[in-house]
Amino acid sequence: MISSFLLCPGRGSYAKSELGTLHRLAKESGQEGRALLARLEEARSRLDPDLPSLEELDRAERFRPGLHLQGRNASPLIYACTLLDELVHRHKGELRVVGGNSLGFYSALVVSGALDPFSGLRLISTMARLQERGPKGGQVLWTLLEEDWTWSAERKALLLRLLKDLGRALPKASLRPSIFLGGHIVLAGSEEGIKALLERLPPVKLGKRDFPFRLAFHGPFHNPLLLPVAERALEELADLSFRRPRVSLIDGRGFIWSPLWTDPEKLRLYTLKTQVTETFDFTSTLRVGIREFACDEVYCLRPGSSLRAPLGHVESWLSRGLPFPFTP
Structure with missing residues (x-):
């Protein structure tokens, strides 16, 4: 069985050409995927009863930036697509390591097993709401x-x-x-x-x-301006049940959270504060995952294809022995 390094996409990965992706993935992932989507929809209706369902967004007649790119809609929609695509891919190889870009790190927490899918949705929905109400930029x-x-x-x-x-x-x-x-x-x-x-x-x-x-509808993410958002998230999500991941998880510093020794409380602090207010080094996520785990494949989960370019850059630099522009 081939070994896999899975990458979870961030904000901006669901655009006009991605309309219908969630519907297609629900079909591809079979009964298990449809059941998961139904439970995510139920949870979303409780968390954000004033917002359209994920399927309503995905099956809209046309893409409306003011609707589809708004954080409280875009983030859960991308998240749901990523989880369903992981179900599709699960039977094709052995998952060795997972990472994500920005918002995708929240999805990676779930794919790795550090959070359950419904805690992940609560995390994503809460952060989207707090960021929307937070400092402008x-x-x-x-x-x-x-x-x-x-x-x-x-x-x-x-x-x-x-x-x-x-x-x-x-x-x-x-x-x-x-x-x-x-x-x-x-x-x-x-x-x-x-x-x-x-x-x-x-x-x-x-x-x-x-x-x-x-970047349309994006705030000053991964920046000290969001310290009030991080502090509020630590309060509102104090009961979120972090645990050791089942597979290795790489964060936005290139740090590996191992199933063997991860401290869930340190992972909570990194997730809710550190990466919210500090630079997210997705280049290091890629470099460490490729070098340290040497998987048979690196697979970019849907929606979209936004991660293929940075992945290609890093693979090219590694194969040619070139330096990286920003080395930790």
């Missing part, structure tokens, strides 16, 4: 990547200078890296800071994509 995606998938040292140096300069000029903007995403980088900060970044980051065209751009 956003995220900007920029790239260090060249056409040959090497990364630009000049662009990295420019970015670090810009962040230093803006840090002096706008000390309350909290502008800093939010997510390391292979050759791409997500930056987060206050509204004032995001506006300054978009004005001063030089444009880069990579393939058909133009950088930088703001």
Whole structure:
């Protein structure tokens, strides 16, 4: 049986082309998947009775950004798709290790067995609500990547200078890296800071994509601005039942939470505070998972295909013996 490293996607992975994904996965995952989805829908109706069901969102006639990308809808919808796809994949190989990007780390907690599916939904729904009501700001995606998938040292140096300069000029903007995403980088900060970044980051065209751009409906995730959100989450989710994972879980530092020695209380603190307020290094998640576990396959769970690019960047750098732009 082949060994697998599973990756769980984050916000932004469910877009227009993903409409109907949950419905298709419910069919692919059979009776077990349909039963899980029914229980998730029941739990969502209790947690957020004022919001549409996941199936209503997924089977809408058209994609509406104001509806589908809003955090309290997008996060649970992505989460449900990921869990059903894991059911589909479960019979195809031996799961050795799991990781996730940003929101995907919450899904990874469930896939690894550190949380049950309904605690996972409560975690995701609570964080989406708290972040929606929390400090305002956003995220900007920029790239260090060249056409040959090497990364630009000049662009990295420019970015670090810009962040230093803006840090002096706008000390309350909290502008800093939010997510390391292979050759791409997500930056987060206050509204004032995001506006300054978009004005001063030089444009880069990579393939058909133009950088930088703001990520729609995203807040200042993985940033100290969200400390009040983290503190509130620790209060509201104090009874959430974390446990040792069944398989190894890699977090947003490249740290491995092992089934043999994980302290559930430390995992709780990392989940509800540390990764909420500090940079999420998904590049290190990939690097550690590939190097340390040497699985037969790395599989990006649905919805979408947003994780394939950073995975490709990291695999390319490892195979060519190239350095990484941001090494812990």
